[in-house]
Amino acid sequence: MWEQIRSNKRRSVTLVMLIAFILVVLGFVIGEAVQPGAGPFGVAVAVLIWIIMSLVAYFQGDNILLAVSGAQEIEKKDHPQLFNVVEEMTIASGVGAMPRVYILNDMALNAFATGRNPKKSAVAVTAGLLGRLKRDELQGVIAHEMSHVVNRDVLFMTMVGVMLGSIVMISEIFLRGLWYSGGSSRRYRSNRGGGQGQAIMMLVAVVLAILAPMIAQLIYLAISRRREYLADANAAVLTRYPEGLASALEAIAGDDQVLEHANRVTAPMFIANPFAKAGRFAAGLTSTHPPIDERIRILRSIGGSVSFQQYDAAWRKVRGRERGVVPSSALAQETAQAVRPASEEGEQDKRQRMREAGDLLRKVNQFIFLPCACGLTLKLPPDFKKDKVSCPRCHKELEVPVAQLATAAQLGELMAGQTQAPLRVAASKAPQTPPSGPPLHVTRQSNQWTSFKCACGQVLHLAPNDPAPEVTCVGCGRKISVLNR
Amino acid sequence: MTPMLVLLAILVLLVIWVIGIYNGLVGLRNQVKNAWAQIDVQLKRRHDLIPNLIETVKGYMVHERQTLENVTKARNLAAQASGVAQQAQAEGNLNRALGQFFVVVESYPDLKANQNFLALQEELTSTENKIGFARQFYNDQVMQFNNKIQMFPSNIIAGAFNFQASEFFETEDAAEREAPKVSFS
Numbered sequence: 001m002w003e004q005i006r007s008n009k010r011r012s013v014t015l016v017m018l019i020a021f022i023l024v025v026l027g028f029v030i031g032e033a034v035q036p037g038a039g040p041f042g043v044a045v046a047v048l049i050w051i052i053m054s055l056v057a058y059f060q061g062d063n064i065l066l067a068v069s070g071a072q073e074i075e076k077k078d079h080p081q082l083f084n085v086v087e088e089m090t091i092a093s094g095v096g097a098m099p100r101v102y103i104l105n106d107m108a109l110n111a112f113a114t115g116r117n118p119k120k121s122a123v124a125v126t127a128g129l130l131g132r133l134k135r136d137e138l139q140g141v142i143a144h145e146m147s148h149v150v151n152r153d154v155l156f157m158t159m160v161g162v163m164l165g166s167i168v169m170i171s172e173i174f175l176r177g178l179w180y181s182g183g184s185s186r187r188y189r190s191n192r193g194g195g196q197g198q199a200i201m202m203l204v205a206v207v208l209a210i211l212a213p214m215i216a217q218l219i220y221l222a223i224s225r226r227r228e229y230l231a232d233a234n235a236a237v238l239t240r241y242p243e244g245l246a247s248a249l250e251a252i253a254g255d256d257q258v259l260e261h262a263n264r265v266t267a268p269m270f271i272a273n274p275f276a277k278a279g280r281f282a283a284g285l286t287s288t289h290p291p292i293d294e295r296i297r298i299l300r301s302i303g304g305s306v307s308f309q310q311y312d313a314a315w316r317k318v319r320g321r322e323r324g325v326v327p328s329s330a331l332a333q334e335t336a337q338a339v340r341p342a343s344e345e346g347e348q349d350k351r352q353r354m355r356e357a358g359d360l361l362r363k364v365n366q367f368i369f370l371p372c373a374c375g376l377t378l379k380l381p382p383d384f385k386k387d388k389v390s391c392p393r394c395h396k397e398l399e400v401p402v403a404q405l406a407t408a409a410q411l412g413e414l415m416a417g418q419t420q421a422p423l424r425v426a427a428s429k430a431p432q433t434p435p436s437g438p439p440l441h442v443t444r445q446s447n448q449w450t451s452f453k454c455a456c457g458q459v460l461h462l463a464p465n466d467p468a469p470e471v472t473c474v475g476c477g478r479k480i481s482v483l484n485r
Numbered sequence: 486m487t488p489m490l491v492l493l494a495i496l497v498l499l500v501i502w503v504i505g506i507y508n509g510l511v512g513l514r515n516q517v518k519n520a521w522a523q524i525d526v527q528l529k530r531r532h533d534l535i536p537n538l539i540e541t542v543k544g545y546m547v548h549e550r551q552t553l554e555n556v557t558k559a560r561n562l563a564a565q566a567s568g569v570a571q572q573a574q575a576e577g578n579l580n581r582a583l584g585q586f587f588v589v590v591e592s593y594p595d596l597k598a599n600q601n602f603l604a605l606q607e608e609l610t611s612t613e614n615k616i617g618f619a620r621q622f623y624n625d626q627v628m629q630f631n632n633k634i635q636m637f638p639s640n641i642i643a644g645a646f647n648f649q650a651s652e653f654f655e656t657e658d659a660a661e662r663e664a665p666k667v668s669f670s
Binding site: 080081084085087088089091092093094135240337343447464465 | 516520523527600601604607608610611614615618619621622625626
């Protein structure tokens with residue numbers, strides 16, 4: 001895999017130089033067309049624009065992408081299975097540091113990963129994906145995303161995307177300038193002569209300004225598609241289970257919903273083309289992703305043992321090509337590994353999965369969870385203003401519990417440092433009165449998502465099955481002990 | 486004068502090349518050690534999870550004391566084992582004890598639906614997977630390192646500085662290769 005990274009880097013450099021060349025030529029030609037002798041100045045301006053955009057993209061690229069997609073960071077207790085799967089893939093890929101995990105506020109099925117280096121990466125998954133995929137399929141998707149991070153695809157695609165953006169921008173500015181100055185192109189006429197030579201230059205500049213964005217886009221898309229195949233191969237090798245990713249892609253392909261927050265620039269980052277509607281032919285030269293059914297077929301053609309060579313052979317068979325897609329340096333030094341059997345899932349059925357994903361989405365969107373004694377859990381939207389609500393099943397009046405001050409008896413036990421008491425007082429260390437007042441506690445009524453209010457009014461949530469004996473209020477910093485009923 | 490300069494330049498390049506390969510070998514060897522330590526981390530994690538498991542099921546499985554005791558004993562032995570061979574054997578025993586345990590669990594439908602138990606089962610499954618992936622990663626690193634040591638031209642330098650090939654992590658016993666099946670079908 002390391003060979004592949006190095007080979008990717010080499011290919012990247014070549015293609016980057018190609019696009020850089022286009023950028024420089026464009027700058028020069030436009031400069032010359034505006035004013036003879038201003039060619040080098042045009043180059044300088046083009047390069048400056050590119051440098052500024054690159055710096056912004058490099059340092060803030062992932063944060064921008066996460067913010068634009070509406071991603072919310074989650075912790076392990078919010079969805080242990082997702083975290084476990086990401087941790088497994090972290091170990092398998094040798095990335096070194098666990099990525100930040102985000103959830104996207106969307107019921108469409110998609111995922112992406114960002115990160116300019118593997119130590120500081122992030123993985124984002126839509127709630128729809130989380131609710132729909134089985135464990136093996138989720139593992140395949142996360143493996144694919146983390147392969148992008150490990151192969152430095154993210155960094156590469158960002159840089160190339162920025163270059164493409166610069167080319168497009170420069171071309172647009174130039175062409176628009178021409179258009180608006182209309183017939184009397186006085187701005188573009190030079191007093192120092194030039195005449196016919198300059199007219200030709202102008203023509204070249206216009207042609208290039210139209211063509212350059214197109215060419216650069218084609219290069220960009222070709223790179224993007226190739227990288228997707230390689231990430232698929234990498235995921236199959238990491239998980240030793242290509243069927244996982246194949247069935248995940250099948251589920252994604254069969255889903256009709258369109259992702260809300262995607263745009264043309266961020267599209268390559270997602271696992272499936274966010275603009276493809278199911279059943280429409282959304283592939284070819286102008287697509288950032290290879291056609292999804294082809295990806296599925298390739299993965300399913302891999303036999304009982306998986307390696308880059310096997311994927312390459314399957315790719316060649318399905319596409320009927322002579323040359324493969326995997327760089328030869330990656331094919332050289334590896335042995336095929338046996339495909340593992342499917343992992344067996346517990347009693348959880350599909351509705352339970354969807355419910356968990358939905359709950360996570362609600363928690364992240366500040367819903368309020370009120371478990372009722374009759375077994376129903378009410379989930380109130382954040383703009384629910386009333387104090388009390390009646391349970392639809394048993395008609396009992398419920399309100400959001402407020403963390404209580406410890407009673408004198410409980411305080412006494414805390415002071416005595418006892419950790420075993422009938423009420424299971426939280427096993428906190430020897431009491432230091434927190435700066436913000438006497439200790440608060442809340443009693444947990446059910447093992448589901450539960451909400452309560454801190455003394456400062458902040459609504460806090462307790463995750464299901466979370467054994468943590470205390471929580472810290474995000475509003476005021478007080479520590480609140482959690483007691484189980 | 487010029488031939489001397491050329492010779493000097495070649496010598497310098499040679500030294501740089503040797504340094505480069507040596508550093509590469511050292512880096513790979515450290516990767517191998519790191520990967521080995523990762524396996525240990527995951528094994529310890531499994532040891533830490535097992536007491537929770539026993540606690541969760543105790544209320545349900547009152548008649549299965551022997552099975553629970555077997556698991557606890559196997560776990561304690563594995564936690565104390567030292568040395569690769571002893572560790573591998575202890576972990577194999579633990580696998581078998583856990584396998585028996587889960588067979589027994591299948592006859593307790595209340596337990597299978599219990600939320601705490603399901604969460605714990607997810608953690609155990611994940612830990613088994615992580616142990617598997619850690620081993621996989623370790624073996625990949627070993628293969629890379631061994632390749633570098635044995636292939637030309639880096640084998641010259643490896644021999645000169647006495648780099649030893651590492652061992653793959655293989656379990657001897659075929660039964661140990663199977664992770665305990667956590668199946669509830």
